[in-house]
Amino acid sequence: MTFLPKDPNSMRTPTVILAVVGIAACSAATPDQAPAQTPQNRQANMVIATGCFWCTESDFDKVPGVLATTSGYIGGNTANPTYEQVSAGGTGHIEAVRVIYDPSRVSYATLARHALRTSDPTDGGGQFCDRGDQYRPAIFFGDASERKTAVAATAEAAKALGKPIATDILPRTRFFSAEGYHQNYYTKNPLRYRYYRLSCGRDARIKELWG
Structure with missing residues (x-):
C-alpha cells in the first residue's frame, strides 16, 4: 500500500494518510536527547507508547509534574525515520512519546500506571483504530529499577482487569x-483532533475497560 504525505491539517485515519494540495514539506525525524539532570534542574524522562502519539501527548500533558512531551519513534533499525515510513510499517519503530517530568512531583511508577489506564493494554496488535506493530502499546525502561517498576504496574493492571496484559516492556x-506538525497536534488542531479521537473510539474503549 502506498502512503502519501500527511497533511498537518488533515484528520488521521488508521489505514491511509490523506494528501491535501499545498501541503508543506516536512523534514525527517531527528534523534533527540533529553535534558541532563542537575541539582538545579531536576528532570527525569521516560518513553511510553499508547497508540496515536497525538493522544498520548494530550493524556500525559494533563498529569501534574509532567513538564514536556515530545512525539516520536523508537525501537526500529531505520535511521532518521519519517512518519510515512513508520506508519507504513516495516521499520520496527513504534509511535511513542518522550515524557519529561519532575520526579519530586510525579514518579515513573505513576506514569507507567497512567500509560496503562489511558490505553487498551490487552491489545497488542495496535491501539483502537490504529492497527499494526507500530501502534502497539509499550513502556520503555532505562535500568533494572524501572523495568521492575513497569513489570509491577502491568501485573497490577492484569489483576484489575482480570485479563492478560499485552503492553510490552x-x-x-x-x-x-x-516531524514538527505532529508536536502538540491536539492544541494546534483541536477540532480535527477531537473528531479523530472520537471516531477512533479511544475514550469509549478506555471507559469500557477501566470504567
Whole structure:
C-alpha cells in the first residue's frame, strides 16, 4: 500500500494518510536527547507508547509534574525515520512519546500506571483504530529499577482487569522526534483532533475497560 504525505491539517485515519494540495514539506525525524539532570534542574524522562502519539501527548500533558512531551519513534533499525515510513510499517519503530517530568512531583511508577489506564493494554496488535506493530502499546525502561517498576504496574493492571496484559516492556533505545506538525497536534488542531479521537473510539474503549 502506498502512503502519501500527511497533511498537518488533515484528520488521521488508521489505514491511509490523506494528501491535501499545498501541503508543506516536512523534514525527517531527528534523534533527540533529553535534558541532563542537575541539582538545579531536576528532570527525569521516560518513553511510553499508547497508540496515536497525538493522544498520548494530550493524556500525559494533563498529569501534574509532567513538564514536556515530545512525539516520536523508537525501537526500529531505520535511521532518521519519517512518519510515512513508520506508519507504513516495516521499520520496527513504534509511535511513542518522550515524557519529561519532575520526579519530586510525579514518579515513573505513576506514569507507567497512567500509560496503562489511558490505553487498551490487552491489545497488542495496535491501539483502537490504529492497527499494526507500530501502534502497539509499550513502556520503555532505562535500568533494572524501572523495568521492575513497569513489570509491577502491568501485573497490577492484569489483576484489575482480570485479563492478560499485552503492553510490552522494552529497553529504551534511541528516540527520534517526529516531524514538527505532529508536536502538540491536539492544541494546534483541536477540532480535527477531537473528531479523530472520537471516531477512533479511544475514550469509549478506555471507559469500557477501566470504567
